[in-house]
Amino acid sequence: MVEMFMALEPWQQALTATLFTWCMTGLGAAFVFLTREVNERFLDIMLGFAGGVMIAASFWSLLSPAIENSQGHFIGEWFPAAVGFLLGGFFIYGFDKMIPHTHRNAPDDRTEGIGAGNRRRSTLLVFSLTLHNIPEGMAIGIAFGAIAANADPATLAAGAATLALGIGIQNIPEGMAVSMPLRGDGMSRTKSFFFGWMSAIVEPMAAMVGVLAVSLVAPVLPYALSLAAGAMIFVVVEEVIPSTQKNGHSDIAAMSLMIGFTLMMILDVALG
Numbered sequence: 001m002v003e004m005f006m007a008l009e010p011w012q013q014a015l016t017a018t019l020f021t022w023c024m025t026g027l028g029a030a031f032v033f034l035t036r037e038v039n040e041r042f043l044d045i046m047l048g049f050a051g052g053v054m055i056a057a058s059f060w061s062l063l064s065p066a067i068e069n070s071q072g073h074f075i076g077e078w079f080p081a082a083v084g085f086l087l088g089g090f091f092i093y094g095f096d097k098m099i100p101h102t103h104r105n106a107p108d109d110r111t112e113g114i115g116a117g118n119r120r121r122s123t124l125l126v127f128s129l130t131l132h133n134i135p136e137g138m139a140i141g142i143a144f145g146a147i148a149a150n151a152d153p154a155t156l157a158a159g160a161a162t163l164a165l166g167i168g169i170q171n172i173p174e175g176m177a178v179s180m181p182l183r184g185d186g187m188s189r190t191k192s193f194f195f196g197w198m199s200a201i202v203e204p205m206a207a208m209v210g211v212l213a214v215s216l217v218a219p220v221l222p223y224a225l226s227l228a229a230g231a232m233i234f235v236v237v238e239e240v241i242p243s244t245q246k247n248g249h250s251d252i253a254a255m256s257l258m259i260g261f262t263l264m265m266i267l268d269v270a271l272g
Helices: 002-006 010-033 040-068 078-098 121-148 153-184 189-198 202-216 218-243 250-271
Strands: none
Touching: 002 010, 010 121, 010 153, 010 189, 010 202, 040 078, 040 121, 040 153, 040 218, 040 250, 078 121, 078 218, 121 153, 121 189, 121 202, 121 218, 153 189, 153 250, 202 218
16 A cells, blocks of 8 residues: 555645545544534644644644755755745735634634625634645645655655644544534534535645645745745644633643644654
């Protein structure tokens, strides 16, 4: 199985990896069939864990390789990583202002994006997590796209696969974070599961954009890697962490974040 995967083209590897992460979102969304009500404490713990995984992945799987691929830059090896990181934050900020959405635990009248006030809360919740899945898909696509643009494909493939595994793990609580609140708002279990799962359908699409861009224009690789990192950090700071701090579970959510960070760090150092 591993040999078959390694024999694929980078874009095929990225597509396969993001189909895996999409299915992991579905696994998380399926928790809605196992419970009758939303357990906010459990959700806060799981989202804290997801935030820790995303932070660790942003450094070890994206920023660190970006710096390594910038050796000999005429300004400094830090320059592509710094520029790309900031651009990634502004990139998601722009989407955040355009796409109508709301955040978990936000008041009903607190919505964001163009035309948000005219949409149902359930729709806005789905759009919120869909927005967050864009940088995750991009990160995986860029990581696999780097294989075609680098002389050390085996090492990069291991790192990209580790990144996909980490994002897949943290997609489980993200799927729960959509389906369970939808169920709490009165939607049927089947519809809650469906929309929770579909919130991550953008990951394979974003991955194709990332892998093709890097494969075609190799010099942008350090910028692209750090852009994905900046986008993921923006999501963690703007949404994931704040959503875990409003129900009185801030301490355990913070500890869960540290566990998620540690797990992703171990995966990346040991396997990548």
